[in-house]
Amino acid sequence: MDYNIEVIIKEEPSSSDECLRELVPKKRAKRTPLTVNEKQIIVNLYKYLEQSSPQNERNKMRLHTKTADILNIGTASVYRILREHARNEMKAPLETKKRPLFSEKISEIEKSALRKKVYSFFENDQLPTGKKIMQAVNDDDSLPTFRRTTFQKTMKHLRFKYVRINAKNAMIDKDELVIWRRNYxxxxxxxxxxxxxxxxxxxxxxxxxxxxxxxxxxxxxxxxxxxxxxxxxxxxxxxxxxxxxxxxxxxxxxxxxxxxxxxxxxxxxxxxxxxxxxxxxxxxxxxxxxxxxxxxxxxxxxxxxxxxxxxxxxxxxxxxxxxxxxxxxxxxxxxxxxxxxxxxxxxxxxxxxxxxxxxxxxxxxxxxxxxxxxxxxxxxxxxxxxxxxxxxxxxxxxxxxxxxxxxxxxxxxxxVYYYKINDIIDNVVDKYITLNPGSDTSDDGSGSNSDDD
Missing domain, CATH: 3.30.420.10 (Ribonuclease H-like superfamily/Ribonuclease H)
Structure with a gap:
């Protein structure tokens, strides 16, 4: 809300408020706390309207409403900011901490453990589906407990994808991650x-x-x-x-x-x-x-x-x-x-x-x-x-x-472990494809929420 104070104050009086409305956004994109500069703009605009209005129209309530209407903010906000200004209490908003995503709360050790939990299915000659992996993770006391949606988002964050094999959504690493790791x-x-x-x-x-x-x-x-x-x-x-x-x-x-x-x-x-x-x-x-x-x-x-x-x-x-x-x-x-x-x-x-x-x-x-x-x-x-x-x-x-x-x-x-694991994954995937050569096998990179077993 970076309004130009000088333009607002120096604008010539007009019978219409359209010229003032053009100087500000139609609406604030995000309802964030007002800065000291933004509050000062509101005060300046209110004073300008007060000075430029005819004597018989200098009703405080009307001026509050007019200021709020031009800036597309609440009348209560205008009243509060003017009161702060009168008491010399205009302060910057308190800094708020960004709420971390669930994936950001998980430690690097836990992320590695989640990855290896997927690989353990391939090592046991099984196709890991989302439902099976989440159940195995939630049964492990050393790992966080997930709900389905959070689990799907976390695994996507860790660069996993689903491939459709034999009517099942098997979870594997994304190709770019496999190539990056292999080259490393x-x-x-x-x-x-x-x-x-x-x-x-x-x-x-x-x-x-x-x-x-x-x-x-x-x-x-x-x-x-x-x-x-x-x-x-x-x-x-x-x-x-x-x-x-x-x-x-x-x-x-x-x-x-x-x-x-x-x-x-x-x-x-x-x-x-x-x-x-x-x-x-x-x-x-x-x-x-x-x-x-x-x-x-x-x-x-x-x-x-x-x-x-x-x-x-x-x-x-x-x-x-x-x-x-x-x-x-x-x-x-x-x-x-x-x-x-x-x-x-x-x-x-x-x-x-x-x-x-x-x-x-x-x-x-x-x-x-x-x-x-x-x-x-x-x-x-x-x-x-x-x-x-x-x-x-x-x-x-x-x-x-x-x-x-x-x-x-x-x-x-x-x-050594990571070097071998993709050969194991390829062999298991190929085995299931060979068992049903006519079945549908395709990428489902969107992270399907299917509960296929």
């Missing part, structure tokens, strides 16, 4: 055979407010300071890279992605130069790890601008190509030539970046190392961020190298 496993095994040093990178955090259990008055007074501490670090089977930890308090409410791309890239460049030539860095596909260097054309670009963009990259097109065809060429090029800022930084120091497939926590030993450390730190009690920061730093410094080696070995075992 082939590359990391190749790098190990080449004896290249492989470093794992990840981020963790501790909720200081949750860890703080003291009921003392000091703790209550400092409640506003009790927030969250994040850490980003890198290491391998020999332990953490010395002096590489970045421990910080996020300056954003978006705790799901607490680092900006600029913050991460600065830390990454200072770190990657210490790894030496020919090293490999394994990281996930978090948004701040994946900032694109090349800005891609969108439908908001003009046709001429898209053509110019393609010409600079020697991409062929014809004058007869419509905008949609040009954007299709951009899309194909995007898949072939993705360029990330982090990858370019790594190339400067002759280091390779290898991205983990999504939702494969168990392939990254750094994730399990940081999980163990933060779980240990959360057993402590804090009343200040400094104490939490120092406790986390000490836990990292004292983490044994031999534990690191065990986590790496466990990740290698997971690599």
């Amino acid at each position: 496993l082939i590359k990391i095994m190749q790098y190990r055979n080449e004896k290249r040093p492989i470093f794992y990178l990840d981020e963790g955090w501790i909720n200081v407010e949750e860890a703080q259990k003291s009921k003392s008055s000091t703790a209550k007074n400092n409640k506003k300071d009790i927030k969250r501490i994040n850490i980003v670090h890198i290491g391998n089977e020999n332990g953490f890279l010395p002096d590489a930890a970045e421990i910080f308090e996020p300056n954003t409410k978006n705790y799901g992605d607490p680092m900006t791309a600029g913050h991460f890239e600065c830390w990454f460049e200072n770190t990657v130069k210490k790894l030496g030539d020919n090293a490999v860095v394994v990281l996930d596909d978090a948004p701040h790890h994946s900032r694109r260097i090349d800005k891609l054309p969108t439908s908001n670009w003009t046709k001429a601008s898209i053509q110019e963009w393609l010409l600079k990259r020697d991409i062929q097109f014809t004058d007869d190509d419509v905008k949609a065809q040009l954007l299709d060429k951009v899309c194909k090029l995007n898949l072939e030539r993705r360029t990330y800022a982090v990858d370019e930084i790594a190339k400067k120091y002759k280091v390779e970046v290898l991205r983990l497939p999504p939702f494969h926590y168990d392939l990254n030993p750094m994730a399990s190392v940081l999980s163990e450390i933060t779980e240990q730190v959360m057993k402590n009690k804090f009343d200040t961020l400094d104490k939490a920061h120092n406790c986390l730093k000490n836990a990292v410094d004292k983490f044994p190298d031999e534990k690191w080696a065990r986590h790496v070995e466990r990740a290698k075992e997971e690599e």
Whole structure:
């Protein structure tokens, strides 16, 4: 609701309010709390109407209604804001936390367990249907209990799809995830055979407010300071890279992605130069790890601008190509030539970046190392961020190298498991297709809600 205060105040009086209505949206797209600037606009408009109206029409109730009608807001809101202004109490709305989705409440460990629950059916030579998997998950006390709709959404979030085999909807990984994981496993095994040093990178955090259990008055007074501490670090089977930890308090409410791309890239460049030539860095596909260097054309670009963009990259097109065809060429090029800022930084120091497939926590030993450390730190009690920061730093410094080696070995075992599982899935699916060669076998990527057994 970014109204132009100057335009509203300086508009010449008119017998009609149509000119004022044109200055504001027909209706607010979303009913969010009004900011201080928006409240001031309402006050300014009310004062303008009061000054420009004839003396006999300066009825407060009528002016409230007129202001509300022009701005398409409630009369009660106008009255409340004018009262706040008179008392000098106009304040910004309180920040509200975004309600997390159910899939965001599930830990990475639980997501890996859900994936393996699907695979367990194939290992037992069965086709996993949604109903069977949900029942198996709900019977497992170590996993959350799901309702049907939430379960379907969660599995779709984890990149599963349904395929129709023998009149049953079998759940399997989406093709793009299978390809991503397969390519990752082939590359990391190749790098190990080449004896290249492989470093794992990840981020963790501790909720200081949750860890703080003291009921003392000091703790209550400092409640506003009790927030969250994040850490980003890198290491391998020999332990953490010395002096590489970045421990910080996020300056954003978006705790799901607490680092900006600029913050991460600065830390990454200072770190990657210490790894030496020919090293490999394994990281996930978090948004701040994946900032694109090349800005891609969108439908908001003009046709001429898209053509110019393609010409600079020697991409062929014809004058007869419509905008949609040009954007299709951009899309194909995007898949072939993705360029990330982090990858370019790594190339400067002759280091390779290898991205983990999504939702494969168990392939990254750094994730399990940081999980163990933060779980240990959360057993402590804090009343200040400094104490939490120092406790986390000490836990990292004292983490044994031999534990690191065990986590790496466990990740290698997971690599072997994931490398074999898709061959098992293919064999089971082919077996059921062969049993009924004339049956319907098709993709149902929409995530069918069928309860086929």
